[in-house]
Amino acid sequence: MSTNMLPILPGATLGVLGGGQLGRMFVHAAQAMGYFTVVLDPDPASPAGRVSHHHIQSAYDDPDGLRQLASLCAAVTTEFENVPAVALAALAGRCTVSPAARAVAVAQNRAEEKAHFTTCGVPCAPYAVIETPEQMASADQSLFPGILKTSRMGYDGKGQARVQTPAELATAWDAMGRAPCVLEQLLPLALECSVIVARGADGHSVHLPLQRNLHRDGILAVTEVYEENVPLALMQQALAAAKSIADELEYVGVLCVEFFVLEGGRLVVNEIAPRPHNSGHYSVDACDVSQFELQVRTLAGLPLTPPRQHSAAIMLNLLGDLWFAQGEAPQDPPWAQVLALPGTHLHLYGKEQARHGRKMGHLNVTAASAAQARSTALQAAALLGLPAF
Template identity: 40%
Template sequence: MTPALPPGSTIGIIGGGQLGRMSAVAASRLGYHVHILSASTPAPAAETAAKLTVGSYDDPAVLEAFARECDVITFEFENISAAGLRQLEALRPVHPAGRILEISQDRIAEKTTLSAMGLPVASWRSVQNEDDLATLKDFGFPLILKTTRFGYDGKGQFRVSDETAFQQLWNDRQNLPYPLVAEKKIDFARELSVMVARNHHGDIRCFDPSENRHRDGILRMSMVPAPVAPETIDEAQRIASCLAKDIGLVGILGVELFQNADGQLIINEIAPRPHNSGHWTQNACIIDQFEMHIRAVAGLPLPSTRRHSDGFMHNLIGPDDMALVPAMMEEDNAALHLYGKAEARPGRKMGHINRIFPRGGLPGEHALAQLQPVHPQE
């Protein structure tokens, strides 16, 4: 049995973004040093870490030098090449395993794996070429075409609402970024997500599911408790726990779910790392998703995920939201988390605010709407 990583050890985190930044804070609280590998600078994660290496995630010399300085390696960024993953795994323990990252990198591998585990996914078709594209007429509309790799924040997606929209896409068929996956558009009642952590002893802990709202493909807010029946909470956690066990997770993983009109849960996608929709845990739980992730990776016990409060997380996106920060600084029972990014470009995640309420005290829809940043253009 692998012993727990002693304090003073070095945890390597691949990726230089805000998820790495907040993971590094959790790791340093537990007495670890953090070494960040980032492909670019400035790297938000580097500011809260002991060491930064800047280099390509696919350069064997960079990966080797980085791995040799770490005791264990994890990720905040998913798109490392298969060869890079193999190389890292040959040198040091890597959690979650490279094989899990490879599944989450490819929407087709992801859906195939989840279906084989008996877990629910939206009906889908692989679209490798024009011939596959032609068959979508009998698959039916509305549908969403997604690039199989490298999509995030709704990028690389094409919504095809009806046959007319399909015809336009067909005219442009030579320019589509194959391979693609076509998914039936789910007429969901709400989107939920669950963060699940598992350590190498096989202990599994799920946080409460949050309800998540997106705009323009980007997460805007998460709220906990999600307004769903207790059975739905149990079912979401059951799905996440089965997945963590069957896939052999060591670390944390976010499961994005749709709840359809008849209450059924369907997995949208998975992310084997801390997740934006789990940021509420920072202020509504004693142990948040970042510490749970580091504990799992370091072979430490996983304590309770119990929530002491209700929470409402709102992302701060681009210059418009950043303009609201001075007013937010004045709020009581609200924790601001800023990522230290110099340039507030439109659509860029700059930080988030966690507004915390006593259990049972999460305001209703109308009152929550008053708390959201409001911009003149909306």
């Protein structure tokens, strides 16, 4: 995207590669601002495709589908990082694309991602690249116990294995088909947090408040966002690190940077996601500019105004397991009871079938104070059969 381009104004058509829930919420935000939308996704029942003006049903690397997308759109973005970077590069020759293929390619490869963190001077967990038997055999003993992660296509805890010894490393690497991996030292975590940055083509960036996150089984379960959810110095450090990572990539779009806070208070970066993120879902109900509106603004070259949070917020992730709380036959959770609680906002993603571990929606809880938000969120969790936090 050129820095002197004119903004793409409402009335134009914006496209998104990927038809999941993030694409659906991008489409809703774009349509609310007056844009037409196109979704490219192979699933005929994709959540985003079902609400978009146009749905191109094709593979992400299909030349005909990409040509059709480019012919309809003034600009195209992506809703998940595993869209082939080559598809973004192909589109960039025909229309505005953000984020750029280079930035997405870095996020798609853990080894490249960690090298980028080092370039930015942002600390990450000690690690080793494991791509050959020689690299596996020579892994430093200080990295044990560790976590072996596939370099590509891993998310929500997939493509990962904890290893205590070199022998366990060899077994885990074999089980992963000897795919390129990174071995990370297992660190003593105190908490996890994330920052969502929106950066325009002119280099100007804004950010959402720091988000404190709780994961269960590798999947985000709870996000808490309110004043003093983490110490001020830690917040400032995370915001500066996220901005540095975005600037070094010359990133255009919405970027989530996930961090670990270690016992003792040290901050290390975990990974980046070149798109909106689960931990930013609260912004739809708790901020005057959501992460999805920021995605529209960065894509269209519109001005970026700093989001202002007007309510303390807690987000509960809703997995398909909730539909099976009463047995093998799926039943709707008690939405009426949950929505009777003040400040609850239900967001379901339009997925036809609930499955264990499948992201079906989220519940945002907003309140005037952190204590009130926590009280209501804990009541909602109890009604849904979710663990307290």
